[in-house]
Amino acid sequence: MEIPILKLKNILLTSIQSDMTDDDALKYQSDVVSTLEKSGSKGLIIDITAMDIVDSFMARVINETARMARLMGTRVVLCGMQPMVALTLVEMGRELIGVDTALNLDKGFDKLLEMIEEGVE
Amino acid sequence: MSSIAEKSIDLKIEDDILIARQIARKEMAEIGFGSADQTRMATAISELTRNVIKYAGQGVCHIITEVSSAEIKVKVEIEDYGPGIADLNKAMEDGYTTGGGLGAGLPGAKRLVNDFSIESRPGLTKINLEMCRPNV
Numbered sequence: 001m002e003i004p005i006l007k008l009k010n011i012l013l014t015s016i017q018s019d020m021t022d023d024d025a026l027k028y029q030s031d032v033v034s035t036l037e038k039s040g041s042k043g044l045i046i047d048i049t050a051m052d053i054v055d056s057f058m059a060r061v062i063n064e065t066a067r068m069a070r071l072m073g074t075r076v077v078l079c080g081m082q083p084m085v086a087l088t089l090v091e092m093g094r095e096l097i098g099v100d101t102a103l104n105l106d107k108g109f110d111k112l113l114e115m116i117e118e119g120v121e
Numbered sequence: 122m123s124s125i126a127e128k129s130i131d132l133k134i135e136d137d138i139l140i141a142r143q144i145a146r147k148e149m150a151e152i153g154f155g156s157a158d159q160t161r162m163a164t165a166i167s168e169l170t171r172n173v174i175k176y177a178g179q180g181v182c183h184i185i186t187e188v189s190s191a192e193i194k195v196k197v198e199i200e201d202y203g204p205g206i207a208d209l210n211k212a213m214e215d216g217y218t219t220g221g222g223l224g225a226g227l228p229g230a231k232r233l234v235n236d237f238s239i240e241s242r243p244g245l246t247k248i249n250l251e252m253c254r255p256n257v
């Protein structure tokens with residue numbers, strides 16, 4: 001399954017779908033970083049609204065993707081985490097998502113623009 | 122008086138992880154488990170069936186649902202015929218991993234369900250998960 005990576009002005013917008021295999025997730029990760037390099041985007045939005053399961057593997061892939069993008073000088077916002085997903089991640093007892101987050105795509109977009117403008121490190 | 126239903130999913134390829142957790146969610150929804158419990162169990166299944174594919178190559182996942190007038194119950198048995206887990210106590214510790222993961226799989230899954238048991242020896246690893254709620 002190919003995850004579309006959309007370019008909107010200087011931002012890359014990706015929306016991860018719920019039922020990805022591990023291979024899909026790793027392909028998504030490498031697609032994102034190579035598209036970042038080619039497009040020179042200043043921001044990356046990882047939208048997970050459609051995900052109803054985030055296990056430790058998927059959380060690691062999301063986390064690592066965000067860190068890779070940060071290393072390349074891109075601001076990152078993760079948005080759209082479903083309440084049940086947040087609940088499950090916390091109950092599993094691990095700090096799995098180490099990235100700036102927003103409630104939904106709308107708020108995530110605003111937050112990312114702010115971060116880019118302010119040059120927040 | 123109670124009714125019991127069982128589904129079995131062969132675990133051979135990565136896609137079977139998705140199939141197992143989707144079926145669990147659907148079966149649980151049907152007998153009245155809420156979405157938090159469905160998500161907990163589906164996530165636990167995702168963690169454990171991945172271990173089967175990754176470390177043992179293949180196995181099987183049984184999902185048994187049980188409804189009585191007093192309660193609803195889901196039992197999940199995941200077994201594989203791989204090399205087994207050498208040090209179970211260590212495998213249940215947070216952060217311990219032999220596979221380059223986060224080491225959150227087994228202890229994480231245990232925290233998500235009401236009842237968790239595991240036995241492992243070379244050739245057979247068996248994990249039992251259970252969740253039970255009043256039938257309202």
